[in-house]
Amino acid sequence: MIVGTRGSQLALAQTKQVCADLSKITGESIDVEIIKTKGDKITTSQLYNMDSKGLFTKELDIALLEEEVDFTVHSFKDLPTELDEDLEIVAVPKREAPNEVLISKKDWNELGPGSKLGTSSLRREAFCNHYNKEFELKPIRGNIETRIQKALESDLDATIMAQAGLKRLNLTKYIKNVFPLDYITPPAGQGALAIITRKDSDIKGVISKLNDYVSMQEVLAEKKVLEELGVGCQWPIGAIARMNDNEFNIYSILLTKEGEILKEQTEKGSIRNAVELGGRIGKLFGDYV
Incomplete structure (x- = not known):
């Protein structure tokens, strides 16, 4: 089997863990094919100012559809709200912590007006403004290690990141604060992985053994909010x-x-109705977008 993945340290760490878990089931080794996406090549623009649909996934989808790879591994939050009709999310492994965290030499409460916070997320920017932090917000791009370095060693005072990526790369020592989920609410799908195959793939059965039912229903419900609205990172939504x-x-x-x-x-209810509950919220939000 061949897996397709982006080439960042985080993407590779995530993919290698999936491969290790899959190899325990199949007893086979899996070859890793690194595929560069459009999002990897753009390092200067704010993502929310661009057409971000499939920005980090399209090239991997093409490789999968053309049978260059057998399956792909993604950060779930990078997926567009609608997949290609010939592709399928077969498994979502057990989700890592979805919280947002602060990377800084100072505590969140010590960061006063005029502090320079690096972010390229409209949602994080909105939450900073919601709490009247009066930060000087600066665009920041790059992989996890680069953004940590910029927050701690450049003229920036802080940045906000996903806890899951830091845990997967064993970089949690750099976390200053972990934000509660209702204080800075994460984007849909944060902390989860998506394993995608072709719908006609003969390895769907074995891949599906990596699925965690609760994690899958959580992220599908969250993505349904965005799907109903027809928006991505162009709106501040947690x-x-x-x-x-x-x-x-x-x-x-x-x-x-x-x-x-x-x-x-x-919205509350049975996990069997998870996607429906997410859809209700999306329809309700539609009056405001």
Whole structure:
């Protein structure tokens, strides 16, 4: 088998873990094919100012459709809301922590007005404005290690990142604060991986053994919010689904760039109706987008 992946340290770490877990099941080794995406080649633009559909996935989809690789591994949050009709998310392994974290020499509460915070996320920018931080917001791009270095060693004072990537790369020592999920709500799918194959693939059965049902339903519900709205990172939207005491909960928040809350909503019910619950929120938010 051949797996397709992006070439960043995080993408490779994620893919190697999937391959290791899969090899335990099949007893076979898996070859890794590194594929460069359009998003990897663009290092200067703010992603929310671009047409970001498939920015980090399209080239991998093409390799899969042309049978150059047998399956691909993605960060779930990078997936466009609609997959190619011939492709399928076959497995979402157990999700890593979806929280946002602060990388800084200072505590969040010590970062005063005028502090320079690096971010290329409209959602993170909106949350900073919501909490009246009065930061000087600076664009920042690059892999995880680069952004950590910029936050700690350049003229920046801080940046906000996903906890999951730092955990997967054993870089948690750089985390200053972990934000609660309802304080800075993550983007749909954060912390989860998606393993994709062709719909007619004969390895779907074995790949599906890596699926974690709860994790899959959580991220599908979160993505359904965006799918109903027909938007991606061009709007400041956070969404997080969790199982609490055998009840499925999904919370989502929609803000303006300036930090005003346009709408926030929680839906609760059975995990069997997870996607439907996400869809309800998306329809409700549609009046504000």
